[in-house]
Amino acid sequence: MSSEAPAGAACLTHRETPARWACRRCGAFFCVACERRTRPDALPMCPACWELRSRNVVDQTSKPSTAIFTASLVLGIISLLPLPVVMFVSLVVGLMALVRAKNQFEAQRWKPIVGLVLTVLSLLGWFLLLVLAA
Numbered sequence: 001m002s003s004e005a006p007a008g009a010a011c012l013t014h015r016e017t018p019a020r021w022a023c024r025r026c027g028a029f030f031c032v033a034c035e036r037r038t039r040p041d042a043l044p045m046c047p048a049c050w051e052l053r054s055r056n057v058v059d060q061t062s063k064p065s066t067a068i069f070t071a072s073l074v075l076g077i078i079s080l081l082p083l084p085v086v087m088f089v090s091l092v093v094g095l096m097a098l099v100r101a102k103n104q105f106e107a108q109r110w111k112p113i114v115g116l117v118l119t120v121l122s123l124l125g126w127f128l129l130l131v132l133a134a
């Protein structure tokens with residue numbers, strides 16, 4: 001827990017101000033103006049640890065992005081157009097999404113699979129056309 005700073009200690013941020021607390025996490029001294037509390041009655045943290053804490057809270061609440069799965073599906077559909085670049089990107093994104101789905105997003109798996117199937121079909125179609133035209 002945060003403890004009161006020893007007499008004569010100065011705030012880390014405000015060098016002229018006597019410190020009121022020693023941070024419970026990192027031991028830094030800080031003044032009343034630098035106090036950060038989760039609750040009004042909680043013991044304060046130093047600004048640096050507060051910053052770190054709020055960042056961790058945000059990280060925990062934000063969901064991992066599933067945009068790559070939708071992207072792989074959309075790219076698969078677009079790769080039906082005769083655009084070799086799109087087909088290539090679709091293959092790469094589709095494979096990446098498939099690997100991610102294997103690890104943690106089972107429910108999203110069908111999207112890269114459909115995307116990849118469409119891309120492969122499109123590639124096969126183009127291959128056939130080239131062979132027939134030759």
Ligand SMILES: [Zn+2]
Nearest residue numbers: 023026046049
């Ligand atoms: Zn601290």
Ligand SMILES: [Zn+2]
Nearest residue numbers: 011014031034
């Ligand atoms: Zn201060």
